[in-house]
Amino acid sequence: MGGVERYAFPVKKAGAAAMAGGAADRSEGDRAERFKQLALPHLDDVYTLARYLLRSASDADDAVQECYLRAFRHFATFRGGPIKPWLFAILRNVCHAAATGKVRLVYAADQQDDAAAKPVWHEESETPEQALARRDNSDLMRRLIGELPAEFREVIVLREINDLSYRDIASVIEAPIGTVMSRLARARALLREAWMAAEGGGQSK
Amino acid sequence: MNCDEAEVLLHALIDGELDAGHAREVEAHIVICATCAARLRDFQELRKTTSAMDLRYAAPASLRAKIETGLPKAPASAPTRRAAIKGFAFGAGLSALAASGLLVMVMRNDDRQRVLGEVVSAHLRSLQAQHLIDVQSSDQHTVKPWFNGRLDLAPPVVDLTAQGFTLLGGRLDTFDAKPVAVIVYRRRVHIINLFCAPAPGSADRAAVMESLHGYNVQHWSENGLTLWAVSDLNAEELAEFGDKFEAALRQ
Numbered sequence: 001m002g003g004v005e006r007y008a009f010p011v012k013k014a015g016a017a018a019m020a021g022g023a024a025d026r027s028e029g030d031r032a033e034r035f036k037q038l039a040l041p042h043l044d045d046v047y048t049l050a051r052y053l054l055r056s057a058s059d060a061d062d063a064v065q066e067c068y069l070r071a072f073r074h075f076a077t078f079r080g081g082p083i084k085p086w087l088f089a090i091l092r093n094v095c096h097a098a099a100t101g102k103v104r105l106v107y108a109a110d111q112q113d114d115a116a117a118k119p120v121w122h123e124e125s126e127t128p129e130q131a132l133a134r135r136d137n138s139d140l141m142r143r144l145i146g147e148l149p150a151e152f153r154e155v156i157v158l159r160e161i162n163d164l165s166y167r168d169i170a171s172v173i174e175a176p177i178g179t180v181m182s183r184l185a186r187a188r189a190l191l192r193e194a195w196m197a198a199e200g201g202g203q204s205k
Numbered sequence: 206m207n208c209d210e211a212e213v214l215l216h217a218l219i220d221g222e223l224d225a226g227h228a229r230e231v232e233a234h235i236v237i238c239a240t241c242a243a244r245l246r247d248f249q250e251l252r253k254t255t256s257a258m259d260l261r262y263a264a265p266a267s268l269r270a271k272i273e274t275g276l277p278k279a280p281a282s283a284p285t286r287r288a289a290i291k292g293f294a295f296g297a298g299l300s301a302l303a304a305s306g307l308l309v310m311v312m313r314n315d316d317r318q319r320v321l322g323e324v325v326s327a328h329l330r331s332l333q334a335q336h337l338i339d340v341q342s343s344d345q346h347t348v349k350p351w352f353n354g355r356l357d358l359a360p361p362v363v364d365l366t367a368q369g370f371t372l373l374g375g376r377l378d379t380f381d382a383k384p385v386a387v388i389v390y391r392r393r394v395h396i397i398n399l400f401c402a403p404a405p406g407s408a409d410r411a412a413v414m415e416s417l418h419g420y421n422v423q424h425w426s427e428n429g430l431t432l433w434a435v436s437d438l439n440a441e442e443l444a445e446f447g448d449k450f451e452a453a454l455r456q
Contacts (some may be wrong), residue, residue, distance in 0.1 A: 032276040039434050040419030040438045043272070047264035068272045082439075138258040145260065159220070160255050163393055164382075166222050185213045192251045 035075050038083050039068065045162055046087050052157045053095045055146050063098065067091040078166045085168040088158065092172060152187035159184055206234040211241045219248055261394055269419065320381060323416045327380050327437040328398045331387070337396065338389055339376035348375045352386050358430070360386035360401040363453040370397065370446055390446070395438040399448060404431040412447050414440050423447045427454075 046067060050060035054161055067090050071078075145156055152175075156174060158164045169184075170177045206214075211234045217223045218231050235242045258398055331337045340351040349362040364372050373389040373396075380400055390397040404426055412425035421443045423434040434450075436443050 028277045036273070036276060037416045037418065037421075037440070040269070040272070041421065041439055043264045043419060044261060044437065047268065048261045051262045060262075061265065064264065064268060065271055065275070069275060072276060089220055138260060141255060141258050142260055158253070161260050166217070166220070181213050181217055185216045188216060188248055188251060192247060195251065195254070 009204060030074070035072050039071060039087060042084050042087055043068075045084060046091055047159055048161060049088055049091055049154075050095065052146060052153055052161075053092070053150070054098075055150060059098070062096050063091060067094045070094065082168070084162070085172050088162075088164075088172045089174075092154070140198055141195065144191060144198060147194065148187060148190055152183060152190055155180060155183045156187045156191060206229045208238060212244065215241065215245045216248065219245070224352070256332070273418075281295075283294055287422065306446060315444055321417050321422055323381055324400060324422055324433045324435055325358070325420050327378055327387075327400065328420060331376070331389075331398055332396060332400070337376065338374040341374040343372045343374075345372060348372065348388065351375060352377075356384055356386055358386065358401070358403045360388060361450075361454050362388055363389065363450060365446075365449055365453060368449040368453075370449065372378055391444070392436075392438055392442060395436050397434055397436040399450070400433040400435070402431050403429060405429050407431065412444070414444060416440070425451075427451070 043064070047060060047064050048066075050063045054060050054063060060179065067087065070093075071087055071090050074090075104114050145153060148156060154173060155169060158169045165170070166180050166184075169180045173180070175183075211231055212224065214227060214231045215235070218228055223231065235245055241266050241313055263425045284375050290296045340348055342348050343364070343366065345362045345364045349359065350356075352360055352375065360375070362372070362375065366372065370392050373391050375389060376387050378387045380398070380402065383402060385402045388399040388401065390399065401426065407426055409428070410424075410426040410431075412423050415422045415424065420435060420437055423446070425432055425447065434443060434447055436446075438446070
């Protein structure tokens with residue numbers, strides 16, 4: 001058990017069925033089409049953030065589904081601009097809601113099921129040996145990021161993997177930019193420390 | 206500026222988030238402080254390491270499907286039975302109109318949908334089957350000649366690295382049962398497949414942006430070539446890609 005529990009996600013199955021089967025008037029269908037065009041291209045990004053926040057493939061699956069349901073329900077409140085930070089903020093709320101009443105910002109039990117999700121993109125220029133070494137390194141880095149405390153983990157994922165600006169990160173984590181900067185500094189210091197330790201210990205270099 | 210301030214601000218410097226005034230202050234501090242200079246180098250190194258890695262996860266197809274089915278359908282894509290019967294009744298009238306060009310227009314529209322489906326499928330196939338690139342090079346003068354003798358067209362290959370789109374290489378693909386040239390670019394982590402097929406005698410057509418299953422497709426024709434740029438990149442940046450590509454070709 002390790003003291004950390006898994007949380008059940010309240011995925012609204014009934015709501016989804018009603019949306020799909022209900023009287024889909026023209027505007028509703030059009031709205032869904034517009035939502036799809038804007039939000040679905042970011043599915044991998046949202047899923048990636050969920051994987052890092054929750055550290056579990058099945059929980060990430062549920063959280064992302066709930067996030068898109070909520071996003072569509074509140075699509076009318078989306079005021080244009082880049083949609084990614086908006087989706088991230090919703091996802092983050094979903095993850096927090098799942099952990100309500102539990103230890104703050106400890107999202108879920110740590111599970112190593114990386115084999116389930118393949119990396120999006122492989123460089124093809126390298127030899128199989130190089131590719132293997134790089135994959136190992138990437139896996140190691142994923143693990144090290146996953147082991148960071150939650151408030152540092154999220155800024156690393158938002159900045160290094162999703163390339164968000166400080167302003168967008170601030171809006172996602174609902175904190176001032178100064179906080180973003182100090183957390184990012186601390187997060188990178190922690191990550192670098194862990195990386196150096198792992199490299200020094202794991203490889204004869 | 207002291208080391209405590211610099212320790213935080215040097216990250217903003219790495220990320221390009223500092224205004225000119227602060228950037229100068231941090232840089233001035235780094236000149237006189239070896240500790241902070243070393244720190245800056247360390248974190249630049251870390252940034253380089255992580256950005257070269259594949260740290261993302263791909264959402265499972267089942268999740269995409271679950272989300273799509275959870276959304277209301279556009280009425281046009283799900284005709285009711287009554288509409289079908291109505292269509293049937295009008296069928297006789299329609300065939301009489303066939304020669305007038307109305308049906309041609311409808312069929313063209315269907316054809317466009319089919320081609321859109323095919324081009325997105327080809328994009329997905331290239332990512333799944335590990336057959337993204339045949340000739341791997343970021344040099345346009347390597348990629349372009351590679352197609353010589355393999356295709357009856359010389360595909361336009363331009364280097365857009367300076368514009369933020371990295372040339373990864375090219376490959377041969379089949380599309381609409383014909384061999385086509387594909388130029389592959391990358392924007393951050395998003396792959397852009399640019400399909401080029403000869404369309405002799407066809408008129409130039411301005412770019413149209415469409416979307417299917419969450420993928421954006423920009424389609425245009427120019428100089429007897431018809432081109433599709435396909436990516437999971439957002440529509441604005443994909444349109445920017447099309448613009449930059451065309452602009453570079455005209456130079």
